[in-house]
Amino acid sequence: MTQTVFAPWDDPSEKPLIQFKNVTKRFGEFTAIDNQTQDIFEKEFFALLGPSGCGKTTMMRMLAGFEAPTEGQILIAGQDMSNVPPNKRAVNMMFQSYALFPHLSVWENIAFGLKREGKDKDTIAARVEEMLRLTRLSKFAQRKPHQISGGQRQRVALARSLAKAPKLLLLDEPLGALDKKLRKETQFELMDIQEKTGTTFVIVTHDQEEAMTVASRVAVMDEGKIIQVAPPSQIYEAPNSVYVADFIGEVNLIKGRAVARKAEPVATPAVEAEAAVAEAVAPAPAPVDGPQPNEMGEWLQNKLLFPFLGKRDPRPKRLPPPAPEEKSAPAPVTADAPPPGGLALHWADGRPPIIATNGDTAMDGETVTLALRPEKMAIAKTKPDTTNALKGKVIDIAYLGNVSTYHVELENGTMVRAQMANTRRISRRDITWEDEVWVSFSETSGVVLRD
Amino acid sequence: MRRLFLIAVPYLWLVALFLIPFVIVLKIALSDVALARPPYMPQLDISGGWDAIVGFFAALDFENFVFLTTDDLYWKAYLSSLQIAGLSTILTLIVGYPIANAMARSAPEWRPTLLMLVILPFWTSFLIRVYAWMGILSNEGLLNQFLLWTGIINEPLTILNTNTAVYIGIVYTYLPFMILPIYSALERMDDSLLEAAEDLGCSRFTAFWLVTIPLSKNGIIAGCFLVFIPTIGEFVIPSLLGGSQTLMIGKVLWEEFFSNRDWPVASAVAVILLLILVIPIILFQRNEQKQREAEG
Numbered sequence A: 001m002t003q004t005v006f007a008p009w010d011d012p013s014e015k016p017l018i019q020f021k022n023v024t025k026r027f028g029e030f031t032a033i034d035n036q037t038q039d040i041f042e043k044e045f046f047a048l049l050g051p052s053g054c055g056k057t058t059m060m061r062m063l064a065g066f067e068a069p070t071e072g073q074i075l076i077a078g079q080d081m082s083n084v085p086p087n088k089r090a091v092n093m094m095f096q097s098y099a100l101f102p103h104l105s106v107w108e109n110i111a112f113g114l115k116r117e118g119k120d121k122d123t124i125a126a127r128v129e130e131m132l133r134l135t136r137l138s139k140f141a142q143r144k145p146h147q148i149s150g151g152q153r154q155r156v157a158l159a160r161s162l163a164k165a166p167k168l169l170l171l172d173e174p175l176g177a178l179d180k181k182l183r184k185e186t187q188f189e190l191m192d193i194q195e196k197t198g199t200t201f202v203i204v205t206h207d208q209e210e211a212m213t214v215a216s217r218v219a220v221m222d223e224g225k226i227i228q229v230a231p232p233s234q235i236y237e238a239p240n241s242v243y244v245a246d247f248i249g250e251v252n253l254i255k256g257r258a259v260a261r262k263a264e265p266v267a268t269p270a271v272e273a274e275a276a277v278a279e280a281v282a283p284a285p286a287p288v289d290g291p292q293p294n295e296m297g298e299w300l301q302n303k304l305l306f307p308f309l310g311k312r313d314p315r316p317k318r319l320p321p322p323a324p325e326e327k328s329a330p331a332p333v334t335a336d337a338p339p340p341g342g343l344a345l346h347w348a349d350g351r352p353p354i355i356a357t358n359g360d361t362a363m364d365g366e367t368v369t370l371a372l373r374p375e376k377m378a379i380a381k382t383k384p385d386t387t388n389a390l391k392g393k394v395i396d397i398a399y400l401g402n403v404s405t406y407h408v409e410l411e412n413g414t415m416v417r418a419q420m421a422n423t424r425r426i427s428r429r430d431i432t433w434e435d436e437v438w439v440s441f442s443e444t445s446g447v448v449l450r451d
Numbered sequence B: 001m002r003r004l005f006l007i008a009v010p011y012l013w014l015v016a017l018f019l020i021p022f023v024i025v026l027k028i029a030l031s032d033v034a035l036a037r038p039p040y041m042p043q044l045d046i047s048g049g050w051d052a053i054v055g056f057f058a059a060l061d062f063e064n065f066v067f068l069t070t071d072d073l074y075w076k077a078y079l080s081s082l083q084i085a086g087l088s089t090i091l092t093l094i095v096g097y098p099i100a101n102a103m104a105r106s107a108p109e110w111r112p113t114l115l116m117l118v119i120l121p122f123w124t125s126f127l128i129r130v131y132a133w134m135g136i137l138s139n140e141g142l143l144n145q146f147l148l149w150t151g152i153i154n155e156p157l158t159i160l161n162t163n164t165a166v167y168i169g170i171v172y173t174y175l176p177f178m179i180l181p182i183y184s185a186l187e188r189m190d191d192s193l194l195e196a197a198e199d200l201g202c203s204r205f206t207a208f209w210l211v212t213i214p215l216s217k218n219g220i221i222a223g224c225f226l227v228f229i230p231t232i233g234e235f236v237i238p239s240l241l242g243g244s245q246t247l248m249i250g251k252v253l254w255e256e257f258f259s260n261r262d263w264p265v266a267s268a269v270a271v272i273l274l275l276i277l278v279i280p281i282i283l284f285q286r287n288e289q290k291q292r293e294a295e296g
Helices: A056-064 A106-116 A121-134 A150-163 A180-197 A208-214 A232-237 A242-247 A269-281 A295-309 A324-328 B002-029 B046-059 B063-070 B072-105 B111-123 B126-137 B142-150 B163-187 B191-199 B204-215 B217-232 B236-241 B249-259 B263-295
Strands: A018-027 A030-040 A045-049 A071-076 A091-094 A168-172 A200-205 A217-222 A225-230 A252-260 A343-346 A354-356 A367-372 A378-380 A388-399 A403-410 A415-421 A436-441 A447-450
Touching (some): A030 A071, A030 A225, A056 A071, A056 A168, A091 B191, A106 A121, A106 A150, A121 A150, A150 A180, A180 A208, A217 A232, A217 A242, A225 A232, A242 A252, A242 A367, A242 A447, A378 A415, B063 B263, B072 B111, B072 B217, B072 B249, B072 B263, B111 B163, B126 B142, B126 B236, B163 B236, B191 B204, B204 B217, B217 B263, B236 B249
Parallel strands (some): A045 A200, A045 A217, A091 A168, A168 A200
Antiparallel strands (some): A018 A030, A252 A343, A252 A367, A343 A354, A367 A447, A378 A436
16 A cells, blocks of 8 residues: 555646635725635645734635625535525534533534434434544533533534534634643644544634644735645745745744855866866876975985985875765865855855855845744854854843754844754753854755745 | 621611511501591500500401402402513513614624613603603604604504503613613624524524524513513503503502502502512522523
């Protein structure tokens, strides 16, 4: 059996479950959703992520049928949803406030939707029991919502919205009311349930960590527009804009002018070595660049000492040519000799440019921003032997237990954050406030983005 | 000690303003009518010593209560009052619920204004407002003039001095008592509950029936009692807007006191009225208590 990666969005033959087609939603003058087209596939766990007011909730409410698009179309399973009211859609929603009916017991809450379908009693009872088991709520079936804890209420809401086996489940900030630890547990529970039931989930959240944890794809939204849709790792490692880079996790943004670097290097140690080999094979007429004896020395050598020392080799003394394996090894990465290609970022006057290979060389000459994750930067007291090393001063240290974040002010005043795992005990930490340090990172760790 | 004091305050209040007046009224109800001032016998004269007190209690009897059962005017008046109060409570609920619901669903910035508009009539005297209704409902009143002008009717409608006018008056007067508790129950309701109901397959109407109504149940009960209890003993509205056929116990009571000057019979009527009202009052209190427990 071959393990296939779940990525229906990369498969052109796959039919999307949900299609937003040029959807615009206006509330009076305010444009909540601005001409968006987006496909969501079956069995996806799709996260809409953005700050409050970015339109993510409107997207979800349009799917549920509580709002109708001003322009454009929404299709679910190929069917136009324009004139389908919420109670006629195979879509269920888990509300942010859970919206549990306070006058009904847990059991009755879960059965509510099934009863509306007019199913017979036994079928309803069996389904409710199944849902109670799935969400581990069997013990609380007869309690009223105000008699159970927040985490249990959240599970009741989930059970209720799953009871009708919807094609699509919408989750509106489902874990917002839970404390951090419970939220983490519940995130995994949600993923587990999503996998078990095979339902398509669309989750709305402003918590990027939550979106990254649960989602198969994350859509980062801002001001009614989807900025980037990609799996979490791509969103994090390859953001397409400064906005996305800044919104997802912590990031250092260094501005500068981009200069495209030549793909073929002008002079690299490898080429020099090759020239040296050529010389060794066919020695050229004695070059005069080595140290040479003066007249007195030559006379002494030739007339007096040659029986003991032999004739002097007129060629200058040199290192032996490199061995073939040494020749094919990559050139050592040093600050003086980065690999070819990519961009050079002139970030401060009189400082060597930052070399970054992740970036479109078409940005040559533009003002760009280098996005660098703090955990991809190293910090040291001595100048390290990497492509990029920037000198700075430690302003602040945030100790977070497992990691420490160092706030370093670079020579041009830019503040950057570098994160280091605390592999040693805090008392053994050798970098402290006001220390002169070197912040270093490889040419591949950052992403160059247009402003 | 402090707790005892805190509990004692409302009890003292009850004793001073409810129990003592009730004992006085009960005493008058057990007395006999007399052409004197005050117009009943016997009078308690403590200075007469033990014998006078014993004699005083001996003179008290249940004669007036027996009298109430001999004349069918009284039980008819009680029944009619209950009927009018019941029907007006239902009418007030029918008128008040949509108003309360609309207020609770209106934009939050409008709510204080709407609330004030509901309470606004209380700023003028109740009597003036009832008089105003006389002006509106009379044969030459505003309503008839308007209906004649529009051509809907050719003859003026006789509304004033009928039971219809009494119902209109009661519904108008007690409407805020119905609206306010229902509004407060509905306002606390999360709008997303209705969306959740729709999401789970309810139509607008079934969502209202299965969610809004049950969640405002306590408000409805409170509002109904707040209208029903004072309406039973209502006296001003039936006497100003009602006709000769309008039979309400409050009016009977007033006539016994002031027209017949039969204080003992009037007091007996009042005691029976109170006993009738105790039942809905207890039910009302129990509802309030249950609500508080559900919230706590």
